[in-house]
Amino acid sequence: MNFELQKWKLEHITDVARYADNEKIAANLRNVFPYPYTRQDAEDYVRSCAENTEERQLCRAIVAEGHAIGSIGVFCGSDVYEKSAELGYWLAEDFWGKGIMTEAVRGICREAFAAFDIVRIYAEPFAHNAGSRGVLEKAGFTLEGIMRKGVFKNGKECDYCMYSLLKEEC
Numbered sequence: 001m002n003f004e005l006q007k008w009k010l011e012h013i014t015d016v017a018r019y020a021d022n023e024k025i026a027a028n029l030r031n032v033f034p035y036p037y038t039r040q041d042a043e044d045y046v047r048s049c050a051e052n053t054e055e056r057q058l059c060r061a062i063v064a065e066g067h068a069i070g071s072i073g074v075f076c077g078s079d080v081y082e083k084s085a086e087l088g089y090w091l092a093e094d095f096w097g098k099g100i101m102t103e104a105v106r107g108i109c110r111e112a113f114a115a116f117d118i119v120r121i122y123a124e125p126f127a128h129n130a131g132s133r134g135v136l137e138k139a140g141f142t143l144e145g146i147m148r149k150g151v152f153k154n155g156k157e158c159d160y161c162m163y164s165l166l167k168e169e170c
Helices: 010-020 039-050 100-115 130-138
Strands: 004-006 057-064 067-076 084-091 120-123 142-153 156-166
Touching (some): 010 039, 057 084, 084 100, 100 130
Antiparallel strands (some): 057 067, 067 084, 120 156
16 A cells, blocks of 8 residues: 655645544553544644654654554654664554555664664564554564563553664664
8 A cells, every 4th residue: 555654744634534543543651642532632643743844753644545544653762762762553444454554664663773873773562563563563673572561551460562773684
């Protein structure tokens, strides 16, 4: 399926409000991603992304069929983590399993390695999130380890994984 990574625009708010309001998406993300996901949540998120100066992060809308169907970003670390950046993403459920996110991950990682003085991009999917783990593995990320009972989500202790991609592997 054809898609592109675009800088966020205010006209994406309606799409984000529509697609992000999904319990299955929220269940696999940090608590900062709410469920239910309101129009105000979408406005706040899209505005913050649209106003981003890109000095320490890249945030992109995943756009297909004329709609923002997801989000992807790379966020640079600080202090002793200044050469690392974290990858985060979500995709509308209607578009799962079509290879979009794997290609989006590859694209944003290339862009981030070119834009920032970093050597490593990492991601921390929940261990039970087979879809996200598969995306990372197909995009060339290496599983570094499983953090046992490392997160508390929806009233349960859960394991999460540490995946990374080094600049020379991209």
